[in-house]
Amino acid sequence: MINFTYTIWIxxxxxxxxILLGLAGHKLKPRLSGLLGTGxxxxxxxxxxxxxxxxxxxxxxxxxxxxAITAANTVWLQLTDKLxxxxxxxxxxxxVMMLVVVSTVSxxxxxxxxxxxxxxxxxxxxxAFLSLFTFSMLGLVAATNIFQMYIFWELxxxxxxxxxGFYYQKPSAVAASKKAFIVTRFADMGFLVGILILSxxxxxxxxxxxxxxxGPAITHGGGAAFLGLSVMTWSMIFVYMGGVGKxxxxxxHIWLPDAMEGPTPVSALIHAATMVVAGVYLVARMFPIYVxxxxxxxxVVAYVGAFSSLFAAxxxxxxxxxxxxxxxxxxxxxxxxxxxxxxxxxxxxxxxxFTASMFHLSTHAMFKALLFLCSGAIIHAVHSNYMTEMGGLxxxxxITHFTFLVACLTxxxxxxxxxxxxxxxILAAAFDHNKFLFAVEYAVAGITAFYMFRLYFSIFWGRDxxxxxxxxxxxxxxxxxxxILAAGAAFAGFIPFNKLxxxxxxxxxxxxxxxxxIPSVLIGLLGISVAxxxxxxxxxxxxxxxxxxxYSYKWAYNKFYMDELYLFVTxxxxxxxxxxxxxxxxxxxxxxTMNSIATITQVVSFRIRRFQSGQLQKYAxxxxxGTILLTILLIFLWR
Amino acid sequence: xxxxxxxxxxxxxxxxxxxxSVEIILNSVNINFxxxxxxxxxxxxxxxxxxxxxxxxxxAEAAVAIAIIINIYRRFTTINVEDVNEMKF
Numbered sequence: 080m081i082n083f084t085y086t087i088w089i090x091x092x093x094x095x096x097x098i099l100l101g102l103a104g105h106k107l108k109p110r111l112s113g114l115l116g117t118g119x120x121x122x123x124x125x126x127x128x129x130x131x132x133x134x135x136x137x138x139x140x141x142x143x144x145x146x147a148i149t150a151a152n153t154v155w156l157q158l159t160d161k162l163x164x165x166x167x168x169x170x171x172x173x174x175v176m177m178l179v180v181v182s183t184v185s186x187x188x189x190x191x192x193x194x195x196x197x198x199x200x201x202x203x204x205x206x207a208f209l210s211l212f213t214f215s216m217l218g219l220v221a222a223t224n225i226f227q228m229y230i231f232w233e234l235x236x237x238x239x240x241x242x243x244g245f246y247y248q249k250p251s252a253v254a255a256s257k258k259a260f261i262v263t264r265f266a267d268m269g270f271l272v273g274i275l276i277l278s279x280x281x282x283x284x285x286x287x288x289x290x291x292x293x294g295p296a297i298t299h300g301g302g303a304a305f306l307g308l309s310v311m312t313w314s315m316i317f318v319y320m321g322g323v324g325k326x327x328x329x330x331x332h333i334w335l336p337d338a339m340e341g342p343t344p345v346s347a348l349i350h351a352a353t354m355v356v357a358g359v360y361l362v363a364r365m366f367p368i369y370v371x372x373x374x375x376x377x378x379v380v381a382y383v384g385a386f387s388s389l390f391a392a393x394x395x396x397x398x399x400x401x402x403x404x405x406x407x408x409x410x411x412x413x414x415x416x417x418x419x420x421x422x423x424x425x426x427x428x429x430x431x432x433f434t435a436s437m438f439h440l441s442t443h444a445m446f447k448a449l450l451f452l453c454s455g456a457i458i459h460a461v462h463s464n465y466m467t468e469m470g471g472l473x474x475x476x477x478i479t480h481f482t483f484l485v486a487c488l489t490x491x492x493x494x495x496x497x498x499x500x501x502x503x504x505i506l507a508a509a510f511d512h513n514k515f516l517f518a519v520e521y522a523v524a525g526i527t528a529f530y531m532f533r534l535y536f537s538i539f540w541g542r543d544x545x546x547x548x549x550x551x552x553x554x555x556x557x558x559x560x561x562x563i564l565a566a567g568a569a570f571a572g573f574i575p576f577n578k579l580x581x582x583x584x585x586x587x588x589x590x591x592x593x594x595x596x597i598p599s600v601l602i603g604l605l606g607i608s609v610a611x612x613x614x615x616x617x618x619x620x621x622x623x624x625x626x627x628x629x630y631s632y633k634w635a636y637n638k639f640y641m642d643e644l645y646l647f648v649t650x651x652x653x654x655x656x657x658x659x660x661x662x663x664x665x666x667x668x669x670x671x672t673m674n675s676i677a678t679i680t681q682v683v684s685f686r687i688r689r690f691q692s693g694q695l696q697k698y699a700x701x702x703x704x705g706t707i708l709l710t711i712l713l714i715f716l717w718r
Numbered sequence: 719x720x721x722x723x724x725x726x727x728x729x730x731x732x733x734x735x736x737x738x739s740v741e742i743i744l745n746s747v748n749i750n751f752x753x754x755x756x757x758x759x760x761x762x763x764x765x766x767x768x769x770x771x772x773x774x775x776x777x778a779e780a781a782v783a784i785a786i787i788i789n790i791y792r793r794f795t796t797i798n799v800e801d802v803n804e805m806k807f
Contacts, residue, residue: 695799700728 083133083150088166089126089178090221092119093214097207115194116206117189117357120213124182128177134175135579145584147171152223161282165458168372169286172580173363177220180441184448184566185213187560188348191452195344195459195557196443203548205342211236216353220360224284227273227553228361232270232321232399236263239349243341252487255337262334271535273416280310287307290367290513292425315369315376319362319383326358326413328711329387333641335410339402343455346402351409351451359440361415366433366582366610370425370495381421385519392526400632401454404534405447411523412443418520419505422512424602430582431511435504438576439663442497445475446489453483456557460550464682466534470541475550475615477557480539482565487535489568491528497572499600507595524599527607536614634701733787733797739741744776758799 096119104112140146151250152167189209196205222228237260244256278284308316322328326377327335338350349355355649362369364588395407405676418437457477460467473480489498502524509517544714578586723746748769749786762767791797 120722693802695802703724703728 083130083148083168084124085168086130086150086170087171089123089130089182090168090218092123093210093217094120097210097214100203100207100210102328104207107203110193112203112206112412113189113193114236115643116210116465117186117193119210120182120189123213123217124186127178127182130170131175131179132421134170135172137230139334143585145172145579149223149287150221151673152656161280162284164226164284165224166227168221170221170222173360174220176437176441176580177360179219180444181216184352184444184564185209185216185348187448187564188344188452189348191455191557191560192342194554195484196342197554199342201245202306205242208238208241208245209345209348211240212349212354216357219357222286224286225277225289225365226284228364229267229274231268231694232325232357233267235354236267236325239263239298241356242345245342245345246340249340249536251342255340256332259334260329261337263324266331267321269317270321271325272321273314273321276310276317280314286364290365292367292371309373311368312375312557312564315365315373316379319358319380320706322358323383325361326355326360326417327387327410328358328383328414328417329390330641332387336403336406339406343402343451343458345450345710346406347451347455350406351447355409355413356416356444359413359420359436362417362420363433363437365422366420367419367425369431369493370423370582377421379399379421381418381453381513384414384417384419384421385516386414387411388418389519389526390522392523392530395530396526401465401466401534401538402451402456402464404466404530405450406526408450408531409447410684411489411527412439412447412665414521415502415505416440416443419508422509422516424512426581426583426585427487428587430587431504431577431581432508432575434580435501435508436530437580438574439501439505440518441570441574442489442501445564445571446486446498449482449486449564449568452557452561452564453479453486456553456561457483459553459557466537469538471539472550473539476539476552478484478552478561482561483535483539485565485569487531489632491607492524492533492599492601493607494600495572496569499596500569500572501576503596503599506599510595521602525606527624528603529610532610532670533614541614548642581715719749722746731798731800733790733799736799737783740783741776741780744772748772766767 088561096116100107100112100116107115133149135145150168152165154163155166156164158164168226189206192205196202198206212235216230216240219231219235220311222231240256240260240309243259244252246252274284277289281289283289285342324331335350335355339346341350369380391410391414393409393448395404395411398404398407402512415437419432419436419439423430423436425433427528457469457472458464459478460472460476460684465471485496492499492502494500504523506520509520524619720743721728721744723739725743726742727736730739751765751769751772755762759765787797790802794802796802
């Protein structure tokens with residue numbers, strides 16, 4: 080067995096970097112702190128790749144099955160004899176894969192940020208937060224037990240909050256960070272409830288014990304029924320609620336578009352590639368429980384995923400802020416991954432959905448980070464977020480143009496780019512299990528191609544917009560990550576995921592399902608050509624269409640009024656009918672009791688303060704008469 | 719004799735007189751101790767020692783009290799207790 084203890088450094092390095100940059104960052108030169116953060120990340124990336132190589136290829140596995148390894152573990156809290164919370168590093172196919180994905184994207188974003196954030200105030204603070212985020216994300220990925228995952232889950236939330244609110248002078252950024260934090264926190268409450276129910280039922284937190292198909296958690300799971308579903312199912316639904324919040328699935332998606340107030344590299348790293356897929360990772364991590372003990376919860380996963388992907392794709396067609404389009408696209412793609420998990424079975428070809436989901440997760444991380452970094456380069460050049468103020472940029476930004484095109488083709492599922500392979504596997508899995516969900520996802524694939532190329536054409540083609548100055552290509556630190564990620568997005572499809580990351584650790588064979596693949600490419604091309612017609616040259620078709628479908632367009636443009644609905648529910652219902660009475664109770668009953676105790680004491684003391692006259696002999700008289708009285712009383716009562 | 723002391727303590731306004739009343743109280747207690755010791759437990763000496771203690775403590779107490787009275791006189795230029803009434807709410 081190969082020793083994997085060094086993987087603990089993958090977690091420790093970013094943490095040390097965070098402490099160094101956070102405490103001493105303002106004393107260092109900004110450039111040096113950026114280089115330090117990036118250098119640390121380079122080491123982590125290297126370590127992750129070494130780990131992946133050793134895990135997948137250099138370890139002699141029995142039965143050709145990848146098993147989970149606990150690389151390091153310490154007991155942190157001993158609750159009872161059996162129940163304890165550990166901190167450690169767990170290696171299995173999905174966590175190793177996530178280590179590689181997270182560290183790669185994070186590394187790219189670090190390099191990019193050196194160029195993008197140059198001359199920003201708080202440069203070293205930014206890198207400190209990025210390190211904190213990387214630490215918590217890697218800790219989440221490598222968690223050995225569900226409680227460690229929860230701890231890092233919250234840490235990820237905190238660092239996301241800090242990074243969204245990075246421009247804390249901007250009120251909108253502050254509002255967005257608060258919104259993101261509160262919404263995800265609310266969802267995490269569900270996660271915590273789920274953990275508690277689960278651990279109460281199974282008496283363990285440990286992932287290996289929990290997800291062992293022949294272990295006690297699954298064979299003795301179930302438990303009592305409540306509202307027609309077993310307790311296990313309920314706990315898994317609650318756990319999934321946490322995933323819904325982090326992954327911005329409907330109905331907790333409202334924070335993600337607003338989170339785009341943060342700096343663009345942050346959007347690329349956290350709100351596209353890594354943090355938002357934590358929900359998918361969570362479900363994948365608990366997957367055997369979902370499959371064996373809680374199939375109903377898996378249905379919920381599938382339908383929430385499908386609905387979110389459709390919902391977000393429609394909204395994405397109407398937005399004009401490029402980062403918001405990308406945010407909704409992220410939500411839509413994560414919906415895909417959730418759906419793939421939802422339709423998956425366990426083991427062999429049945430587990431295609433699981434593999435497809437993880438596959439799509441890694442390709443998505445590549446191409447979506449690429450898209451965001453491209454949009455950062457565009458915003459850097461044009462100083463605007465709105466695509467109505469862009470056009471004809473292909474002449475000015477050749478590298479960005481090329482990489483953006485690659486990313487768009489990838490997300491649209493055009494072969495031979497990686498998105499084609501992963502999306503095709505998802506569609507194939509859906510096709511095998513549920514024709515309705517397949518139809519939904521098929522439509523979403525077309526819509527995705529449409530809105531991505533709407534974005535592409537209106538930014539890079541069409542008439543030149545009025546610019547303040549001639550847009551210029553971004554510096555080398557920004558374009559190099561773009562090119563590397565573009566290469567990743569283009570060729571990651573050839574990684575044989577069905578050999579590496581499977582639901583039970585054993586490789587299985589897949590072949591192209593042409594029945595699914597050809598139509599999916601066709602609908603992608605259809606979406607692209609519709610976008611071509613509408614946005615290649617400036618035309619009035621989009622406006623005319625918008626006016627024909629005036630109401631539905633407005634509906635979608637305003638994100639189906641979800642924000643308004645939330646405001647209505649919170650302000651009009653929760654605030655008025657719950658918070659106001661509770662506040663009244665607090666102010667009048669709880670505070671009232673305390674206040675009246677204070678008032679009574681005060682009144683009484685004002686009454687009796689006259690006794691303290693300063694006359695020594697009055698005191699003495701009171702003392703002597705009191706003594707005599709007590710003596711008489713004692714003498715008579717003692718008898 | 720004890721109540722003569724108490725009476726003086728409560729009625730006199732002069733601090734020196736109050737101090738003298740206190741001494742009278744102490745002396746009355748001393749005599750009581752001696753008398754009770756002699757008649758109730760003739761073979762024990764506890765009461766005697768108590769009296770000796772009280773005499774010693776009374777001497778110290780008198781010194782302290784006179785020091786206080788002198789300070790009060792310096793502060794208020796009077797030794798009348800009714801005029802010394804700053805310690806009130």
